[in-house]
Amino acid sequence: MATTEPRARQWAVLAVSALLAAGCAAAAPPAAPSAGPVSGGTLVYAVAREPDCLDPHVSPADITGEIQRNAFDSLVAQRPDGGFAPWLARSWEVAPDGRAYTFHLREDVRFVDGERFDAEAVRANFEHIAAPETKSQYAVSLLGPYAGTDVLDAGTVRVRFHQPYVPFLQAASTSYLGFYSPRALREHGDELCAGGPHAVGSGPFREVSAVKGQGVEFVRNDAYRWAPATAAHQGPAHLERLSVRVLPEDAVRTGALGSGQVDVAAALPPTEIAFVAQDPALAVLKHAAPGQPYTYFFNTARQPFADPRARQAVRAAIDLDGIVAGVYFGQYDRAHSPLSPPTFGYDPGTETRRNYDPALANRLLDELGYTGRDAQGYRTRDGQRFTVVHPWSANLVRDQQDLVSQAVHQELRKVGIDLVLRPVDSGTYLTERNAGRYDLIGFSWARADPDLLSTIYASGSQFADGGANGSRIHDPEIDALLAEGRGAVDPGRRAQAYHRVQQRILDETYALPVHTSTQAYGYRATVHGLALDANSWTTFYDTWVEPA
């Protein structure tokens, strides 16, 4: 998919490719003509990463949000076009100043333990997330400038904020702000990370067990009558059982898909996508995830990258177009902006920037005084080599980003910069990262709202604050624009603010976007109705499997 396509067209392409995949399935000889959804059956879904903690109120991990989507419902659902549809809330009003949201709740919703979902349950959940002892690593930031929740009556609840908080509906649509039964919060509040039977939600599936290193088992919630308006059907899910297995090795996961041990496999490696697509028994669902593409962050808080010319020199020295095309065999798109194209507020104007210019890199390095050369050909200034420390942990690497780094190493060597790829364990990585002991780090982040940029570029979002300000910047202009984006009720004005944030980040060379996060799922042709939500994560509510 070309990155220039507007979001609506991306979804259209996605829908078409899903139809094509369905067409392929019908063309395969053994496949019966699909006469509509079949109820029952088990679907086995292989994921690549082990969730550290299964409590969506605590964990910031994508995998937790994705797995727990099956067990937890939200107030609203995000539509493919970026708008919002009713879910547990029938309707809602936003106060004119953007500081309060009033939700009118459905009255027929029950948690799988029999408890009612009502205004009090909303309050209990939001208070639980906001409570410091919960130690929420992400959900609390989705609550933004949260001030409190008022129960107006059993079916009406008002959420208040200290400042205008426009991204709240999007935040409320994520599983991180999903709802536990208040009884589960009361009785098992300290065991929620383990998931399993304590993950008592109101979702289409009930979580029966979660075993570390193996996976999570779900059974259908037969009482389910409150699917979001975005779903393809209403009533209970089609699948009777859903089994999520953790298979971290790419070869094992794709092998299990090919042999039929799993029905859907997440994170197909780029080398496999073409082969899976060619197999008549299999199909591929590929989509660029919204949020932040895989991006390198320059540590601007210390030398050498405190000097913008050093950052520009590195940017000019790397042929990222060639590297992304080569490492990912043309399957992933090059990223140009701090936001991925399918995110609201993405600025297509960033795509015209062309930065690869080794001559400029050499000129800037000369200007910086790195004119000497040591025995290995690296540039030196006052006898000191131009060294860039890039810590990485094999446990945290995905999408072959370690290979991208090796390619970058090679490019920087050509202009005389020594990129030190420092392998560390994941614990050390987080310690070093939080203490700022790095020159360059890289990560991606999925979220379907540009307010994500506040998590990554706001002055108050340093790692020590629980944020992810990888460039360690304190830029008042960006802070002001981010605040404007958060508070702007008018979508046009809001997008404009985020456009300027993106341009400012690139102008100042705080970060270097590498490739869009591409979610590639492989699935068996017997699987139908596999859908991706606004985060490009799987949802299995509408999914059904052909009986064997």
Place this chain on the structure above:
Amino acid sequence: MSAPALSPLSRRIPWPVLFPAAVLAVLLLAALAPQVLSTVDPQAMDFRQALRPPAPGHPFGTDQLGRDVYARTVHAARVSLAVGVGATAIGFLVGSVLGLLAAVLSRVVDAVLMRVVDILLAFPGLLLALVCIAVLGPGPVNSAVAIGVASVPQYARLVRAQAQVLRGSGFVEAARTLGQGRMTVALRHILPNALAPLTVLATLGVGTAIIAGAGLSFIGLGTAPPTPEWGAMLAEGRNLLGRAWWVVVFPGLCVTAAAICVTVLGRHWQAALEGRGRA
């Protein structure tokens, strides 16, 4: 064994020794002078040549970044063998000193040292190595230190046992009767005689250490990329086994060959030594 039956004093080297020795000679050549075996830059990338199967231009094929797998396999020998030999040397030296001290000094020193060794022995070697890496940080030198430290207990145990046997032997008694000091006896009479079985253990240990070093690199805690190292090459190519077997098979064969050849030679030496001991 049939070869000695023909002529025990024949200078003909039996093939079970010749073959592994030849393989090791090639690997040593790769470690000491890789440019003799390959003139290609092991880090040079060319995406247009990515994942090409073995062919005359690239005898071992190319990897995901279009790098020559043959050049990388050859250049990886230095780090892999250095970690193996270095780790064994560390374990050997430290273990020998501790074992000897325990054997010749006071009972208290012996008790303390051996309890420490017992504690270390209670942990699996790789776990000890990982703890060392966690403290020291990753890298080839630290890998050698970590694996070496993890192997100290077995050397210490063996040296102590040997030294205790030797301490009661006639020539040591004689030396002591002649008025030689405790350290002189230990260094001049006990140590040289205790070392013979130790060299066998050390030779066998090199093979184990090569595998352990590759293991640390495999889990991303050894050599920093893009420096080629067999274990790291295995890790990078492990998901390509179905599509591009050559990326993993050749470095894998090298780890296996190095470990097996060193072990075969070590066993042979051990057999020879025990034969001499009996004679």
